[in-house]
Amino acid sequence: MLKKILAQIRELDLIIAATTLGVLILFTFANVVARYFFNRPIYWGEEFQLLCIIVVVFFGVGAGFRAGSHVAIDFMVELFSEKVQKILAVFVCLISVTLILYFFIQGSVFVRQMYETQRVTNILRIPFYIIYSAFPIGCLLIIINYINATYRKYMNPREESPE
DSSP states (O other), rough: OOOHHHHHHHHHHHHHHHHHHHHHHHHHHHHHHHHHHHSOOOOTTTHEEEEEEHHHHHHHHHHHHHHOOOOOOOOOOOOGOOOHHHHHHHHHHHHHHHHHHHHHHHHHHHHHHHHHOOOOTTTTTOBHHHTTHHHHHHHHHHHHHHHHHHIIIIIGGGGGGOO
């Protein structure tokens, strides 16, 4: 049961990021056609593109951590024994999770401020708290994926799934 839930969470960020990226690309192409061929750009396009970029970045980061495609400088770690590598991996994971948890808390405070002030975008009138809620949600997904990836790689390597 827990494995099934984790598998769904693992894929959720990637599905959201990939779908939003596809929408962003199609919308940007449509706006270019509207602007240069019909001389009628989509006037709310910039706001929509900003929303899409925020979602792609903050949901895509979780997928990047899970796949191990984030920037890592590990040539020094590879000089140590396997046991020391595991200890270092846990230590780095704890530091990273603590930092990302801090970002989650600060992002949640920011989202709450946007909710309390009821700020909205100029044209589409989308509440900023909805747009910026991608940040704390993305932080939670990063934490879940990072802990899971570290566990699979260093603590239980036989269950590491290929990605």
